[in-house]
Amino acid sequence: MQPGSGGWPTNHRQGLYDAVLIKENHLACVGDVAEALARALAHAPVCIVIEVENLGQLAQALEAGATRILLDNFSLGDIRVAVAETRGRARLEVSGGMDLAAIRAVAEAGVDFISIGALTKHVQAIDLSMRIRA
Numbered sequence: 848m849q850p851g852s853g854g855w856p857t858n859h860r861q862g863l864y865d866a867v868l869i870k871e872n873h874l875a876c877v878g879d880v881a882e883a884l885a886r887a888l889a890h891a892p893v894c895i896v897i898e899v900e901n902l903g904q905l906a907q908a909l910e911a912g913a914t915r916i917l918l919d920n921f922s923l924g925d926i927r928v929a930v931a932e933t934r935g936r937a938r939l940e941v942s943g944g945m946d947l948a949a950i951r952a953v954a955e956a957g958v959d960f961i962s963i964g965a966l967t968k969h970v971q972a973i974d975l976s977m978r979i980r981a
Contacts, residue, residue, distance in 0.1 A: 866894040868917070880904050881911040888912075896940065905929050909936055917962075919943045923952055930957040 869883050877883040880897060887895045896915040899905045902925060908916050909932070918929055920943035933939055940960035941953050953961055 864893070866896055866915075867891045869895065869897040871898060871900060871919070874898075880907040880913075884908065884911045884913055898942075901925075902928060902932070905932065909933065913937050915940065917942055918958070923949070923956065926953060926956045926958065 867887050869887055874880060874883050877886065880899065884895065884897055887897075894915055895913070896917050897908050897913050898917040898919050899908055900919050905916060905918070914937050916929075916933070916937050917940045918926060921929060921941065926941060929939060938959040939957075940962060941958050942962035942964075945953065945961060945963045946965045947963065950961060950963065
């Protein structure tokens with residue numbers, strides 16, 4: 848999510864039609880960050896986001912020309928290091944283990960996007976129906 852008007856968050860990605868998200872399983876199949884990114888760039892005419900799990904993968908993604916990088920389960924300290932190492936070369940998203948208690952510190956670290964699964968993780972559907980009577 849990203850800040851919206853009035854301070855309310857908005858979705859920054861709706862589905863695979865507006866952005867490709869390269870996850871850890873994709874990296875396992877392809878072999879490495881650079882190869883996965885190169886393949887996606889060759890075939891996808893949309894924004895490509897690549898997930899990294901450590902600072903080493905972040906360096907590989909930056910070297911391969913990534914413009915959007917998702918930092919998965921990074922500590923606050925590593926998030927700060929990632930922001931410093933990226934120096935504006937790519938937009939950074941934080942995901943994994945994120946909750947509302949940590950959001951301010953993560954936002955102040957300088958990332959561009961924060962994904963918070965806790966917003967929808969425990970939502971229960973309501974029993975809703977509509978009957979038309981003639």
